[in-house]
Amino acid sequence: MITTRAKHRFSKVRLRVIALLATVLLAGCSPATPTVWPAATLHDGKILIASSQAVFAIDATSGAQVWRFPLESNSDLQAFETAPAVNANRITVASGKKLVVALDPATGVEAWRYTDPNQLTKIASVSLSAADGRSYAAIGNTLRALDNQNGTVLWQFTGGDEFWGAPATSNATIYVPNMDHKLSALDAETGAPRWERSFPGALAATPALADAALYVGTLSRSLYAVNTSNGEDIWVHETQGFVWGTPLVTADRIYFGDLDGVVYCVNRSSGSEIWRATSSGSVRGTPALDGDKLFVVTDNGFVHAFNAGSGTPAWQLELDPKNAERLLDSPIAANGLLYISAYNGEHLLYALLQDSGTTSWFFPPVTE
């Protein structure tokens, strides 16, 4: 028999070893932060922002909360992963918990809810857009057209992989990007395919649609201008890094950034480069334009303002190293302010003065 002291020593060592193993593994493996970034859109003087915990409507001038959905924390109504879509007097939001919810834009009251019937263990990837009284909601690899008034499924389309980017919508046709590198044009009424084409990279963002052209960023090193009638290339502009964000299209120019931190301005009709500038980190979202200023935000928490005509830097700043470590959503420029949603930290939304970058207000979600 070994002494009692020795026995206790063994027991303590065992407990310590197991506790250490468990702590180390859990610390290393537990997701401490949300797996998606918040996404915002501007509608009727309100910033609508979908986050991992809720959807908020925030007064664009004062930063005050107008409403939130759900009213209280609810584990079934979380993981809102894509920017709210507005159409036909409804706001639709989509959750990684495989549901789409339509809300009243003024009050945030739920009008209807659609739940994906597929049994999936994971938080699904979702994307959403709306037009002509329909919401186009993709959950995983299935895109559904839902009636905006009651949530009825009008038709559905299955992709070769997941849909990370929402469809670009026009009256008669929608253009659906898929992670399997394919872009499909579907009849908006029936979902019937019109044409389909492949790209060298996965399509993770919504293409920009303007007149008869689609501007498609791909997870390869190119931006494509594509003819909407047949999917053929109009021009291709090669880039340094992957192009993830939806390009910003103006009357004669296109602005976009890449994951290597380069910001581009190209001629809309020819694709030739007008200027390029360097930012401090990966540019994932769409640039924002107001007047002669172009704004981009970066994955490492910086905000850059450029002269839109020449690409000359106007100002740059690190937004909030404590509360806005990563800036991955597209900024919104309006009312002399620049609205930026932050990936993690206490503040969900910042409003900066466009002229100087000074913070006008920030929005902390209600502490729960």
Next chain:
Amino acid sequence: MWSQLIVYPFTNTLLLLYVWLGHSFTAALIVLTVGIRILLTPLTARQQRTQIQMQELQPEIKRIQEKYKGEPEKMQKELLKIGYNPAAMLGGCLPTLIQFPILIGVYQSILNAIPSTPLQMMDLYHAVYPWLFPNFNDLLPVNRYLIWMDLTQPDRIYLPWLPDLGIPILPIFVVLTTLVQQKMMTPPSTADANDASAQMQRSMMTTMPLMFGFFALQFASGLSIYFITSNIAGIGQYAFLNRAKFSWGKLSLPGGISLPWPDYTTKPAAKPRPSVVPPPDNPPGAPGTPPAKPKPRKPRRRGDGA
């Protein structure tokens, strides 16, 4: 720093294996795991040898424990004399302990290399070495499915007649293979029921499989593939190192299922090692005593012709 030193190299290795092995992430993960086991062999083999040695000392330990029941100090002295080192008993979990930083790195690199969310895709973009993957865009999206499993998600299979109950197939295999490995590394102790080391062994036998099963239940099924492969490789390695000591039996489970199970009773126990020293007050050759101490060799001198 952790990412640059551990996660990124693992991520790139996984992707490289993924390319070489016909875009099968499971095959890449299995090969990486076996590679890690091979790299850790010097450490694990040393620990396993120490364990085998300690197992061989068990009869002698028991004899000393019985003999010096009321004299703990003398007992300790005698135990030390035969080379019994309680710290070495922790050897069973030391290889696991060494594996933990690697385990965390592998887990993070699994999630990194098969991005299932946009955020993970961003992280992968930063993790990939451009010089190694100039056509990285061709690899995306990385195939993360194996039969019914999404390797980035905890494993559950839903049967048509049990739509609400996900059956965790891989976590069950993790528990079973960990159990077999633990059983191999802690054969039946001859020490009495109050022996602290025996208690610890029994506790580890149940705690470790349950703990790893819990992790497999909670985390991506890619981690379960790592656990299972690592356990099978560990079982094979231990069976090879300890081949003189045991053979495989069968463990019968409910439902007529039988599991390969280490069986130490089918082969005669190995002779105690010559390092075991008989107590000085025991006549050599008496029942229950180890073989006589080998004659000490004369120290070699230079010029002996050796």
